[in-house]
Amino acid sequence: MTHLNKLFSLIFITVSCSFATAQQMGTVKNVAEFEEMLQKAQPGDSIVLANGAWMDAELLFEANGTAEKPITLTVEEKGKVTLEGASNLRIAGDHLIVKGLVFKNGYTPTNAVISFRKNREEMANNSRLTECVIDNFNNPERQVQDYWVTIYGKNNRIDHNHISGKKNLGVTMIVGLDTEGSRANNHQIDHNYFGPRPTYGNNGGETLRIGTSHHALENSNTLVESNYFDRTNGEHEIISNKSCQNTFKYNTFFECTGTLTMRHGNETLVDGNVFIGNGKPSTGGVRVINETQTVINNYHIGLTGYRFRGAFVMMNGVPDSPPNRYVPVIDSKVNNNTFVNCENILFGAGNDEERSQAPRTSEFSENIIYNDNKKDIFTINDDISGIIFKDNILGENSETSIKSGFKNADIKLVKNEQGFLIPTSKKIKTKVTISPKIATKQNTGIEWYSKADNSVTLNSGKTLKVEAGINTLYEIVKTSGAGDIIELEEGGTYLLTKAVKIDHPLTFKTVGKKKATILFERMMAFEIQDGGSLSLENITFDGAKSPDYAGNSVISTSKNSMLDNYKLFIDNCEFKDMVVNHSFDVLRVSKGTFADTISIQNSTFKKITGSIAALDKETDDIGAYNVEYFIMKNNTISELQGAALRLYRGGKDESTFGPFLEMDHNVFDNVGFGKKNKYKSAISLYGVQETDIKNNIFKDSKAIEMHLVVGEPIVKVRNNALSNSEKLVVTGDQKYFVENQWDLAPEFMDDSSYSLSPDSPLKGKATDGGDLGVK
DSSP states (O other), X not given: OOHHHHHHHHHHHHHHHHHHHHHHEEXXXXXXXXXXXXHHOOTTOEEEEOSEEEETOEEEXXXXXXXXXXXXXXXXXXXXXXXXXXXXXXXXXXXXXXXXXXXXXXXXSSSEEEESBSSSSOBEESOEEESOEEESOOOSSTTOOOEEEEEOSSSOEEESOEEEOOOSSSOSEEEOOSSGGGSSOOOEEESOEEOOBOOOSSSXXXXXXXXXXXXXXXXOOOEEESOEEESBOSSSEEEEEESBSOXXXXXXXXXXXXXXXXXEOSOOEEESOEEEOTTOTTOOOEEEXXXXXXXXXXXXXXXXXOGGGSSEEEEOBOTTOOTTSOOOOBSOEEESOEEESOOOEEEEETOXXXXXXXXXXXXXXXXXXXXXXXXXXXXXXXXXXXXXEEXXXXXXXXXXXXXXXXXXXXXXXXXXTTSOEEEEOTTOOSOXXXXXXXXXXXXXXXXXXXXXXXXXXXXXXXXXXXXXEESHHHHHHHHOOTTEEEEEOTTOEEEEXXXXXXOSOEEEEEOSSSOEEEEESSSOSEEEOTTOOEEEESEEEEOTTOOOXXXXXXXXXXXXXXXXXXXXXXXXXEEXXXXXXXXXXXXXXXXXXXXXXXXXXXXXXXXXXXXXXXEOOOOSSSSOOSEEEEEEESOEEEEEOSOSEEEEOOSOOOSOOOOEEEEESOEEEEESOOTTOTTOSSEEEESOSEEEEESOEEESOOOEEEEOOSSOOEEEEEEEEEESOOOOEEESSOOOEEEEEEOOOOOEEETTTTEEOTTOTTTTOSTTSSOSSOO
């Protein structure tokens, strides 16, 4: 046969094979055609969803293939088939493959987007979910619970999927053990990209959970390998292990505010994972609870979390604990792990009257701990005699109170070919290595679906100048884009007869020394809606034209539940003359809304009948709250009838660690004495988890009142002056720290600016060496 004939023969064979494959594939255009085709499916067949948006498509993929000839559900072209609206997928049968589906622009009408079972009795086994996408497929009601992937049956593989943006209540992916047919399952979860999940502000925000407390002693035998967790910050537990004999290997946790937690169950292996904090707040590593746990060969860098979010945490347990509480740490090993510039390693964490059993018959050995700045990163909360410490290496300038098992070494950090800083020293016997199987952003998820962060930040858009007048602000917002900056005329007056709806990030600012003034005739000037964030700079808000209604505010959040966390920044603004017969707040939020950050700085507040910030709507006492970080710096507050800040986080759930409060260099003058101030205080804090109140002046004001709950809240009240003001009131049985609370008259030189006179006793008394009050 000539070379040309061979070539034609090869082409013929190739085309024939392609044609034969095509004959096995059926393209369907709607759910009815899918169901009809499924009835005819035989082992080796494929059902192909046609390109386009499949609206309200609830698919049940129930069939039986074989190991050699699975039945496949796939798409005509990758990325061009989307399941939208009220859509979901159930998989039931044997040897099935689902490939290429994209769920977006909707939410599941049931409790799962993709489920590996039809019902409790009919599950999927020996099946695979690969190259599928679930992207922001959220129920619009924040507090409505659902899951995105629920895995049942046995021997299933979930790999190379893109799962990102879960914002409503519920675990992103679960492995269920509620029937015998789902235990000892040998599932494999690998090479998935778990994209950003924002802080939820309540329990129920885990990214992956294997088992439940009800089945904690059942073996799951699930392998979680080479997955990339990218800022999955839903709650304290990024992964919640709640069953036995699971393995977590070669996963990467990038800037995740939480830990891989062995919450229930025994005989867990955590091997060769990487935890990258980059110095971000609350980033953590591994938390050990229960028996016969093994933590080896993991690499941790730049983790700042403390308490349950430490770089490594070994918990105290409950003596004779039931499986669903805190089983003491017994017979566990922590070996050959590396910690570079991490801030906290804890032993006996959570020690209290109930969790009184310290770890025992366990080992912490051959670990390397290096820190450029912090000498002692160890916190010992209970007896550690039950832990053997041996052959651990500290940096040359590091130290620990643990008496044996550590030696110092001259450590240098050398960047390896993967880009990791590796500790090297003559005293390190075994070279620190990162497995070539480690998950990266590039080798996980899907090539054809972008991992780019498309969120738009404040001050990132174009500048729009707006003339003074009636509703000119309202009109320009309708033409604005996300991230735009709306520039007000210097000294201009703006009247709003309609509330401005903020549904994308926007900045309003006056350029120049003389602030523009905003007056408003509605119950609020601005309403932050889902998707919105707001920055206000150098503006006066005058309440002279506001109605005398109950519930007035300058800024409010939507009364409906908001999926997206928002941000609010107020800088160099003035709020005045908000005096009505009812409470008039500057900021009032609704239940089901959550702010990542609220920052109020360099501003003045005068003659207001309500509060500056009313953040007390989550009162169900289940650990929910309204803001993660609240910052109040360098402000003057005078003639404020309500509590300046009302911040509430009730309940005893330990799955979240906010809110965080910083209140620094403010002046409070005649605050809290209004008849309608039900809190009877200048500041009302309930359940705040980290409080730092410093360098403030309280003159002729009510008290700071705080109730301390949950775990070990950090409370620092330092260098504050109380002049003719009520003293601090603290309730609850938690510890707190108070230092330098002076009963001294401030002697202001200028009551309007609250500058201290040269001979004021409060000069130089701040923690930063400056004066108390505003700078």
